[in-house]
Amino acid sequence: MTKDDKKVLDDQIRRWTTEMNDLAGKIAVAKGTKGTKGTKGTKGTNYALLLVMPQGDYEDVAPERIAEDALRVMNHGWPEGFDIEISTDRSKSMRYNAF
Missing domain, CATH: 4.10.810 (Virus Scaffolding Protein; Chain A)
Known part of the structure; x- marks a missing residue:
């Protein structure tokens, strides 16, 4: 380039x-x-906008699982007190209300 x-x-x-x-x-x-x-x-x-672009072996992994890995949800759970919406490049939207 x-x-x-x-x-x-x-x-x-x-x-x-x-x-x-x-x-x-x-x-x-x-x-x-x-x-x-x-x-x-x-x-x-008040908002935060995240763009998660994985490194490594994520070729066949669903975008929402990539977001969960990036935010370490499996280890710590969804954070309390946040309304989280994950929009993917596959025209789906997932919403998490962790209150």
Whole structure:
């Protein structure tokens, strides 16, 4: 990959990340978490957005199992006090309410 190619890719990733954060903030507001809509996405919204890209032998593993491994759910269980939703690249969504 050339330096120009890397610069283009880095710029695209930066733009996608910004778009993902704006969308995540809007979803958080729609779900009723604290925050108000700003002119560009949201301001003061409480959420965390994770992108998990596994390393190693995960080729045939379901995305929700990858997320569970990454968050060490099997060892510690789902954390209490969080509403967790896992959206996958397979057009499925899993929701965990650990209160």
